[in-house]
Amino acid sequence: MLHTRTFPNHTLLAFVLACWLTTSQSAPRAIGAEVDFSQQIQPILAKHCAACHGPDTAESGLSFSDREAALVETESGEHAIVPGDIDASMLIARITTQDEFERMPPEGDALSDEEIEILKAWIKEGAVWSDHWSFVPMQQRQPPAVADERWSENPIDAFIYHRLADAKLRPNPQASKRQLIRRAYFDLTGLPPTQAEVQQFLDDASPDAFAKLVDRLLESPHYGERWGRHYLDLVRYAETNSFERDGVKENAWKYRDYVIRSLNDDKPYNQFIREQLAGDELDHVTTETLTATGFYRLGIWDDEPVDAEQARFDGLDDIIMTTGQAFLGLTMNCARCHDHKIDPIPQADYYSMLSFLEDLTPHGRRGDPHGFNQIDVSSPDLNRRYEENEKERQEIERSMTEIEQAGIVKMPAPDQRATEGPKRERNRVLKEKLRDHLSDEQWTQYQDLKKRLQENEKVAKELPPRERVMGLAAYRPIDKPTFVLFRGNPGSPADEVTPSFPSIYGQAAPEIPEPKNAAQPSGRRRILADWIASDDNRLTARVAVNRIWQFHFGRGIVRSSNNFGKLGTPPTHPDLLDYLALRFIDDGWKLKSMHRLIMNSQAYQLSSTSENEHAAAADPDNNLFWRFDPRRLSSEEVRDSMLAVNGSLNRTTYGASFYPSLSAEVLAGQSRPGEGWGNSSEEEQNRRSVYIHVKRSLITPLMSAFDFPDPDSTCEARFMTLQPAQALSLLNSDDVHEQGRRLADVIDAVQCEDAEVVRRTVRRVLAREATEKEIAEGQKLIDRLQNHYKLPRQRAVQLYCVSVMNWNEFLFVD
Numbered sequence: 048m049l050h051t052r053t054f055p056n057h058t059l060l061a062f063v064l065a066c067w068l069t070t071s072q073s074a075p076r077a078i079g080a081e082v083d084f085s086q087q088i089q090p091i092l093a094k095h096c097a098a099c100h101g102p103d104t105a106e107s108g109l110s111f112s113d114r115e116a117a118l119v120e121t122e123s124g125e126h127a128i129v130p131g132d133i134d135a136s137m138l139i140a141r142i143t144t145q146d147e148f149e150r151m152p153p154e155g156d157a158l159s160d161e162e163i164e165i166l167k168a169w170i171k172e173g174a175v176w177s178d179h180w181s182f183v184p185m186q187q188r189q190p191p192a193v194a195d196e197r198w199s200e201n202p203i204d205a206f207i208y209h210r211l212a213d214a215k216l217r218p219n220p221q222a223s224k225r226q227l228i229r230r231a232y233f234d235l236t237g238l239p240p241t242q243a244e245v246q247q248f249l250d251d252a253s254p255d256a257f258a259k260l261v262d263r264l265l266e267s268p269h270y271g272e273r274w275g276r277h278y279l280d281l282v283r284y285a286e287t288n289s290f291e292r293d294g295v296k297e298n299a300w301k302y303r304d305y306v307i308r309s310l311n312d313d314k315p316y317n318q319f320i321r322e323q324l325a326g327d328e329l330d331h332v333t334t335e336t337l338t339a340t341g342f343y344r345l346g347i348w349d350d351e352p353v354d355a356e357q358a359r360f361d362g363l364d365d366i367i368m369t370t371g372q373a374f375l376g377l378t379m380n381c382a383r384c385h386d387h388k389i390d391p392i393p394q395a396d397y398y399s400m401l402s403f404l405e406d407l408t409p410h411g412r413r414g415d416p417h418g419f420n421q422i423d424v425s426s427p428d429l430n431r432r433y434e435e436n437e438k439e440r441q442e443i444e445r446s447m448t449e450i451e452q453a454g455i456v457k458m459p460a461p462d463q464r465a466t467e468g469p470k471r472e473r474n475r476v477l478k479e480k481l482r483d484h485l486s487d488e489q490w491t492q493y494q495d496l497k498k499r500l501q502e503n504e505k506v507a508k509e510l511p512p513r514e515r516v517m518g519l520a521a522y523r524p525i526d527k528p529t530f531v532l533f534r535g536n537p538g539s540p541a542d543e544v545t546p547s548f549p550s551i552y553g554q555a556a557p558e559i560p561e562p563k564n565a566a567q568p569s570g571r572r573r574i575l576a577d578w579i580a581s582d583d584n585r586l587t588a589r590v591a592v593n594r595i596w597q598f599h600f601g602r603g604i605v606r607s608s609n610n611f612g613k614l615g616t617p618p619t620h621p622d623l624l625d626y627l628a629l630r631f632i633d634d635g636w637k638l639k640s641m642h643r644l645i646m647n648s649q650a651y652q653l654s655s656t657s658e659n660e661h662a663a664a665a666d667p668d669n670n671l672f673w674r675f676d677p678r679r680l681s682s683e684e685v686r687d688s689m690l691a692v693n694g695s696l697n698r699t700t701y702g703a704s705f706y707p708s709l710s711a712e713v714l715a716g717q718s719r720p721g722e723g724w725g726n727s728s729e730e731e732q733n734r735r736s737v738y739i740h741v742k743r744s745l746i747t748p749l750m751s752a753f754d755f756p757d758p759d760s761t762c763e764a765r766f767m768t769l770q771p772a773q774a775l776s777l778l779n780s781d782d783v784h785e786q787g788r789r790l791a792d793v794i795d796a797v798q799c800e801d802a803e804v805v806r807r808t809v810r811r812v813l814a815r816e817a818t819e820k821e822i823a824e825g826q827k828l829i830d831r832l833q834n835h836y837k838l839p840r841q842r843a844v845q846l847y848c849v850s851v852m853n854w855n856e857f858l859f860v861d
């Protein structure tokens with residue numbers, strides 16, 4: 048019976064969203080007569096042609112690496128592209144022929160009819176070749192004038208409506224206020240609104256009611272928790288090292304808290320970047336900036352690699368991949384072993400980037416896993432107390448040693464030799480025979496010193512622990528140049544390179560400071576950080592605003608948000624992307640300002656219905672944003688929402704991670720079952736999911752079922768699957784049933800009539816009143832559980848509570 052209310056709508060929406068998720072990865076449709084090379088042609092050539100006709104391989108003498116190469120005569124005496132002449136262009140003949148021996152590409156997917164028509168149109172227009180859109184500096188864009196006055200108030204709407212009007216499409220109507228408040232709460236805090244909060248918003252008839260709601264949510268400490276988790280996905284945050292032992296990364300949680308606090312404080316994003324890449328090299332180094340360098344310690348680490356040098360370069364590659372994709376949208380890691388096959392990134396560029404990072408030490412070393420990554424940031428006063436205690440201890444031990452030696456020289460030779468051996472043997476001799484060889488005065492002095500040593504040790508134990516953060520605690524001396532490695536092999540150095548920026552930027556190599564001693568950072572990472580965070584960097588701001596857009600709309604203006612290269616998806620609204628990027632910079636790189644601009648647009652507030660049949664047929668992928676795309680709650684939102692609606696959510700922010708209770712069967716999946724998994728109190732376990740201990744070899748099952756990302760590599764966008772394991776988890780998990788029990792208790796369900804149980808449950812879970820139909824169905828379910836399945840009434844109402852937390856309305860945001 049539990050399936051009756053839950054799954055019919057769930058299944059239908061699963062099918063609709065599955066179709067949406069499948070089609071959302073396709074390239075944007077060509078709308079308008081003029082073909083854009085960088086957005087429409089280059090992706091086709093990169094996808095279908097570059098493997099055989101790229102910069103490295105030019106089969107039959109044909110390369111599509113640039114216009115000059117593409118127009119030359121091939122080895123067969125033909126021309127693949129003849130500008131203005133489709134019939135003379137052999138490219139068209141080879142991709143449309145039915146002869147399987149002539150058809151191109153010979154392997155893989157054939158070109159679609161739409162792609163062929165785009166290529167024909169491009170050749171007919173003269174085969175104009177331009178630089179890839181993301182490698183061109185940002186351009187000032189003015190919002191276009193639009194006919195609808197309502198769509199001209201926010202610049203975002205002008206760009207969106209202009210494209211819709213060109214395509215002769217109309218946008219959806221605005222979402223209901225009830226939908227908007229739920230959308231805003233989950234987008235900014237990851238938590239559902241209460242019924243009182245919903246009603247307050249519904250009662251506010253002022254024209255700026257939604258703007259005020261957005262401002263209030265941006266000031267919530269839960270904002271940083273929600274958006275911090277987005278960022279943690281990008282930087283592959285975890286608290287263990289992976290591999291068989293999967294040892295803990297001590298104090299990794301402090302980096303997580305640094306991220307959350309930075310976002311809550313609305314720290315400028317360019318400063319946020321600088322602190323993580325060079326927090327130890329800034330003009331003003333603080334505990335916060337040192338904590339930020341934990342960025343370099345988040346990756347996997349093997350404490351006993353077969354080849355230490357190979358492991359070092361693997362670790363650096365992980366950092367280059369994360370830095371390049373997360374901040375620049377560049378897959379620079381593809382050039383580790385050879386020139387990038389698609390983008391103009393030669394192998395030398397990769398090693399020039401690596402040269403900025405030459406002073407980085409590994410996470411640790413065998414037997415000393417924390418030696419390179421724990422920075423002492425204790426207060427000067429505490430350090431002074433530790434130093435004074437240590438100095439006193441050394442003086443006491445020195446005095447005791449002098450007295451011991453005075454006695455030892457009087458001992459027989461065998462005893463003297465024994466004191467020179469292992470410490471255990473020395474202590475035995477001293478304990479048994481020292482008194483016999485000392486004067487009364489010496490013995491009294493010795494006993495007084497022992498008492499002072501015991502007191503010193505007692506004081507040491509009572510001192511507050513030193514404060515440490517995970518980050519760059521030690522540096523590698525830069526005493527050798529950086530070389531390009533042939534095929535990425537550390538044993539095969541080739542050409543020497545120096546720190547410089549990717550050649551696609553056309554910038555001169557920076558001036559590099561002279562290497563310092565190994566105890567000091569080199570200063571190279573500061574140069575890299577300043578360049579990435581510069582207002583003039585043509586990619587950083589674009590990538591940043593695209594991510595903000597992605598997490599509000601479900602996908603970015605560029606869908607491939609970690610890849611702005613030629614194999615990435617072109618922007619659906621390139622002018623809007625540049626407008627937002629430059630405005631982001633002008634507003635001081637403030638994320639909250641961008642949230643306000645986006646969320647107060649008409650585009651963000653559209654309904655998610657697909658009843659607009661003309662738009663649905665013309666733009667099924669919603670590339671033009673004629674509606675709002677619905678989404679399933681993330682794994683954290685599912686768990687946190689259950690805790691929130693039953694009143695048990697512990698809203699304490701920051702602090703060490705907690706460990707959810709896991710079954711013996713789950714713990715048995717480790718090589719050493721249960722090792723490294725702690726026991727947290729119930730109060731701690733009720734905290735938000737962002738504070739769950741992230742152990743690479745043991746992801747919490749409920750989180751895993753709802754697509755928690757693999758923390759071993761950067762994640763640009765989580766999968767949003769709809770599959771049976773999720774429904775089974777929500778219906779059968781012991782933890783979910785515990786949340787149902789708490790919900791039944793908080794509404795005092797056992798003391799109510801069945802109809803009132805339904806009303807109170809729907810009110811708590813969905814923040815609205817139950818309909819008459821829902822009341823009737825709920826009564827029927829509770830009655831059947833008791834009378835047909837012979838369950839106690841208390842258990843029956845608990846199961847009803849669980850069933851409501853399975854409804855689509857609870858699990859999806861419209």
